[in-house]
Amino acid sequence: MxxxxxxxxxxxxxxxxxxxxxxxxxxxxxxxxxxxxxRDRTDRSPEASAIDRIWADASHGGTFAAHRPTGLDDVEPDSLPQGRNVHVEVTAVTDDGDRAVVATEQFGADGTPVDDPEGPPADGSGIETGVAERPVPVEVAPGDVRGGTLRVEVWSP
The missing domain is CATH 1.20.5 (Single alpha-helices involved in coiled-coils or other helix-helix interfaces)
Incomplete structure (x- = not known):
């Protein structure tokens, strides 16, 4: 070769x-x-994304401890949609089967808690409000866990 x-x-x-x-x-x-x-291209709405992050901040051991004095104080500003107002409410089933609000907090567009919250805008106000709810376990007293609901409302200022 x-x-x-x-x-x-x-x-x-x-x-x-x-x-x-x-x-x-x-x-x-x-x-x-x-x-x-x-990045950040998703079909999820701001309230649907926020409810997951808020629950991660507010829950302890998979339950919301309503008997703790801090309540929703553990929610981090980074967990909230930027530039939007957020109203968070946790309800729990009472002894007679009704639902009672055990914690509520409103955050401004900058992510800080609002001192005198007015609540979310009323229907017909012309402001579009997004709402997300999910069932959560709520510990109303040490060892007393009941069914509850986490509700998050998001709107532009």
């Missing part, structure tokens, strides 16, 4: 390494670009 047949189809090792590095960098830049472009 001639010497030319033995080298046919081979590539320099340095050129092959450079090609692999270029491909890895291009793939990394492309995936980083896609992650940046597609």
């Amino acid at each position: 001639s010497r030319s047949w033995s080298f046919r189809g081979q590539t320099e090792p340095v050129a092959a390494l450079v090609a692999i590095v270029v491909m890895v960098l291009a793939l990394g830049l492309y995936s980083g670009f896609l992650a940046d472009v597609l």
Whole structure:
């Protein structure tokens, strides 16, 4: 066999390494670009996203402890939709089967609690309010866990 047949189809090792590095960098830049472009694109409404984050902040051991004096004070401003007012209410079933509000808090558009809350806008006020509810366990006294509801209302100021 001639010497030319033995080298046919081979590539320099340095050129092959450079090609692999270029491909890895291009793939990394492309995936980083896609992650940046597609971030925060979701079909979830602000109230649906907020209710999950609020529950994560307010629950302790999977229940809401209504007998604790802090109540909803553990809700972090980062858990709330930016630039929107939020009203949070926790209700629990009473001994006679009715529902009673055990905790309520209103947060301003900056994420801080409102001192004199007016509550969410009334129906027909022209302000669109998003509402999300979910059933939650509420500990009304140590060892006394009852069914309850977490309700989150979100609106623009």
